[in-house]
Each structure stands twice: as structure tokens, then as C-alpha cells.
Amino acid sequence: MSRAELSVFIRSLGVHAPDRKLTNTELSAMVETSDEWIKSRSGISERRIAGAGENPSDMGAQAAAKALARAGLTPADIDLLIVATMTPDVPFPSTACLLQAKLGLRRDIPCFDISAACSGFVYALQVGTDMLRSGNYRRALVIGAEKLSSVVDWQDRATCVLFGDGAGAAILETTATPDVGVLGNLLGADGVNAELLHCVAGGSAQPASEQTLRDRQHFLRMNGKEVFKLAVRVMADSCERVLKGCGKHSDDVAWFIPHQANIRIVEAVADQLQVGLDRFPINLDRYGNTSAASIPLALEEAWTAGRIKHGDLVLLVAFGAGLTWGATLLRWHEPSP
Ligand SMILES: CC(C)(COP(=O)(O)OP(=O)(O)OC[C@H]1O[C@@H](n2cnc3c(N)ncnc32)[C@H](O)[C@@H]1OP(=O)(O)O)[C@@H](O)C(=O)NCCC(=O)NCCS
Known part of the structure; x- marks a missing residue:
């Protein structure tokens, strides 16, 4: 094939x-x-x-x-x-x-x-x-x-x-x-904004030393306000571009599964897309931001709860350090036993 x-x-x-x-x-x-x-x-x-x-x-x-x-x-x-x-x-x-x-x-x-x-x-x-x-x-x-x-x-x-x-x-x-499973996607990155969310030491540029430990440089540092603004813009834009590329509209999507970073980011993305928040399954209240685990944690929860059904259009959308972003449009498929 x-x-x-x-x-x-x-x-x-x-x-x-x-x-x-x-x-x-x-x-x-x-x-x-x-x-x-x-x-x-x-x-x-x-x-x-x-x-x-x-x-x-x-x-x-x-x-x-x-x-x-x-x-x-x-x-x-x-x-x-x-x-x-x-x-x-x-x-x-x-x-x-x-x-x-x-x-x-x-x-x-x-x-x-x-x-x-x-x-x-x-x-x-x-x-x-x-x-x-x-x-x-x-x-x-x-x-x-x-x-x-x-x-x-x-x-x-x-x-x-x-x-x-x-x-x-x-x-x-x-x-x-x-026409089932992954229908379309978009991935992107902007390394110019790397320092908005990063960890300075522990890599080959700055290996662990007494000084890096003293300066607490092995921990994550973030400019929360800037990350917030970029997250909303890029997540909404990624959704729109993937949908357009697949000839679909946000009204066609049964479930949006966003990266679970902050409910206010999700609300702002839903607002920009003019989609009700009830189509965004949320579990960040119980898990916080689990980075790469966040989308599968939310997707699995919506799937096992019986919310996602065969044939549904599901749009995954993420944003993170790098900066990086990505969206994937799926037509949910449950093969016959
Ligand atoms: C981090 C975040 C919640 C902060 O919310 P915010 O409304 O922007 O709050 P601010 O940064 O303006 O901080 C407001 C005040 O609260 C204080 N503050 C920060 N964290 C606090 C906390 N945990 N508890 C109490 N006060 C806190 C700040 O020091 C600041 O005080 P100041 O006004 O006296 O300086 C928000 O910016 C955010 O969610 N950003 C995106 C982060 C993210 O999701 N990153 C991962 C992307 S994958």
C-alpha cells in the first residue's frame, strides 16, 4: 500500500x-x-x-x-x-x-x-x-x-x-x-524566544558546578506573562491553520484537547476560536502542567469517560518551551472488533 x-x-x-x-x-x-x-x-x-x-x-x-x-x-x-x-x-x-x-x-x-x-x-x-x-x-x-x-x-x-x-x-x-486518524498537523518553533522558559545549567554549555548549584541554575525559569500572551496567540493560530489546511471549521470539531497549562490560557484560546469551553476537556485542576504528558492525560480521560466517540473530529493543540507549538487534527477511529 x-x-x-x-x-x-x-x-x-x-x-x-x-x-x-x-x-x-x-x-x-x-x-x-x-x-x-x-x-x-x-x-x-x-x-x-x-x-x-x-x-x-x-x-x-x-x-x-x-x-x-x-x-x-x-x-x-x-x-x-x-x-x-x-x-x-x-x-x-x-x-x-x-x-x-x-x-x-x-x-x-x-x-x-x-x-x-x-x-x-x-x-x-x-x-x-x-x-x-x-x-x-x-x-x-x-x-x-x-x-x-x-x-x-x-x-x-x-x-x-x-x-x-x-x-x-x-x-x-x-x-x-x-480519512481516519491523523488528518492534518502543524508544528512550529521560535528559538529566538528560548529564554522565556528555560533551564540554564546542567547541559554541556554549563555543566553542574558548585557555582551553578549555588545560583540555583538547574531549575526551570519562566517569564510567565510573555509566555501567556504567546501561548494564546500561537495555540489559536495553530488550530485555525490546521483546520483550514484540512478544509474544516472549528464548528466541525467535537473536542479540542489543549495543553493543560493554565485555565485562563484555555479560556482565551476558546474565546479567540469562538468555541464554547465545554468542548475543551480540562484536567489541569487535578494535575497541573505536566508538559509532554498533559495532552495524553487529558485525551485518555475524555476517551475513557466516553466523551470522544467514533467519527468525532478531535483537535490536539500544544505550546511550550523552545518556544515550540503544534496541532494535530484527528478523526477518532474505533476499529470493529
Ligand atoms: C504564571 C502566571 C500564573 C502568573 O499570573 P499573572 O496574573 O501573570 O501574575 P503576575 O506574574 O502578574 O504576578 C502578579 C503578582 O503575583 C505574585 N505571585 C506570583 N506567583 C505567586 C504565587 N504563587 N502566589 C502568590 N502570589 C504570586 C507576583 O509576585 C506578583 O506580585 P507583584 O504584583 O507584587 O509583583 C501566568 O503568567 C501564567 O500562567 N503564565 C503562563 C505560564 C505557563 O503556562 N507556562 C507554561 C507554558 S507551557
Whole structure:
């Protein structure tokens, strides 16, 4: 079958969130903040925090095992693994290779990470889709897995209240059924704005030293106001461009699954698109911003709740450090058993 004839769809999803919940009230005892401030500025009530030994490869493997079990598949059925993460277990090897071993995937398949921060899952979904469309692979695991609690500065109230840990996994599969699964996408980046949301030390430019530790340079730093404005503009614009490219309109979309960073960002995007907020499934109140894990966590929740149905148009849209952004339009497909 030629590349043009193959459709790629999400056959199954699975998620993992650490048991430990950190509430806004608990945070108020750690930094000068309040439940009221965090809720009103971000919509977040609590987030999950991974324990020691609960790393992105562990959380991702758990999420993937659930996705496999739901689809009645085994690790041997997977031909390709892509992990999106900005908090890899270690600088190298990739979290994907560690996860491959933990999950017992075949020992000859390609496994690699994608670094696109909060847009990581949308990036990985598109790379996986294009690799499957090449006809060289039948099934891919695409995972977003993050342990933001390890890069957040727990003394910086402007950022530590916003982030959380978790993982979500999607199994992509090819089908000859036309016009299902991924219908269109858009990915973008603007490195000129890299410093709006970044981590200065810990890479090869500034390896760990006593000085970088003293200066707290291993933690995430953000210009929240600027990020907010760009996020709204770029997410709304990405949705419009993908829809236009596919000959669709926002009215055709059953569900918008936005990156779950801040309810006010989602509200502003919905407003710009002139779409009711009821078509934007939200779970950031319970998870915070889990970066690359956020879209699969929200998508899985909407899917398992029975909100997303066969034939629905679903639009995923993300924005993150880089800056990066991306959107994917899917026609939801539930293959007959
Ligand atoms: C971070 C964010 C919630 C801040 O909201 P905001 O309305 O812009 O608030 P400001 O930054 O103007 O801060 C207002 C005040 O609250 C204070 N403040 C910041 N964090 C606080 C906290 N956790 N608790 C209490 N006060 C806080 C600030 O110090 C500031 O005080 P000042 O006026 O005395 O200087 C908001 O900018 C945001 O969500 N940005 C996008 C972040 C994001 O989603 N990033 C990830 C993208 S993938």
C-alpha cells in the first residue's frame, strides 16, 4: 500500500499519575502563596508528585502497559517507540531506551526521545505518524512522560505552583480505512524566544558546578506573562491553520484537547476560536502542567469517560518551551472488533 493510502490512528491510550497529591494548601506552607491565588490565576488545585525511583521511564512504561492491555496487544506487537520528555531520566541514553528495556519491547526496534517541552507529545505524534506512513512499521508507541518536580525550583512561587508529574501513552497503528486518524498537523518553533522558559545549567554549555548549584541554575525559569500572551496567540493560530489546511471549521470539531497549562490560557484560546469551553476537556485542576504528558492525560480521560466517540473530529493543540507549538487534527477511529 502506498504512503498516500495509509491512515494512522490512535488505537489505544494509557496513563500513569503518581499517587502522591500535592495540594495548594500544602504548597502555601512551602512558599508565600494561597489556594485562592493559585486557583484564580491558573485553575490548578493539586498536582501529582513522583517519588524516588518513579522516573519518566517508569511512569511511561506503566502508561504504555495499560494502553497495550486495553488493546489486547503485547510488547512484541510494537515496532517503534518515541518518548517526548523535557525531564529525561538521565542525560543519556534516551528515556526511550530505558523504557524499552523496562517494558520488554523487542530488542531491535528504533527507540528515541523528542525534546519539544510541552509540545513534545504533538511533535512525537507527528513523527510517529510519518514513520508509520512510510510503510516500514505497523505500530508505534508514542509517550509523553515528565517529572517536572525534579526541575522546578520549590523556592520560586511564580513557577512551582504550576507544574506536576505524570505520563500518557498512545498506540498508533496503520489502517487502510481512508480519512481516519491523523488528518492534518502543524508544528512550529521560535528559538529566538528560548529564554522565556528555560533551564540554564546542567547541559554541556554549563555543566553542574558548585557555582551553578549555588545560583540555583538547574531549575526551570519562566517569564510567565510573555509566555501567556504567546501561548494564546500561537495555540489559536495553530488550530485555525490546521483546520483550514484540512478544509474544516472549528464548528466541525467535537473536542479540542489543549495543553493543560493554565485555565485562563484555555479560556482565551476558546474565546479567540469562538468555541464554547465545554468542548475543551480540562484536567489541569487535578494535575497541573505536566508538559509532554498533559495532552495524553487529558485525551485518555475524555476517551475513557466516553466523551470522544467514533467519527468525532478531535483537535490536539500544544505550546511550550523552545518556544515550540503544534496541532494535530484527528478523526477518532474505533476499529470493529
Ligand atoms: C504564571 C502566571 C500564573 C502568573 O499570573 P499573572 O496574573 O501573570 O501574575 P503576575 O506574574 O502578574 O504576578 C502578579 C503578582 O503575583 C505574585 N505571585 C506570583 N506567583 C505567586 C504565587 N504563587 N502566589 C502568590 N502570589 C504570586 C507576583 O509576585 C506578583 O506580585 P507583584 O504584583 O507584587 O509583583 C501566568 O503568567 C501564567 O500562567 N503564565 C503562563 C505560564 C505557563 O503556562 N507556562 C507554561 C507554558 S507551557
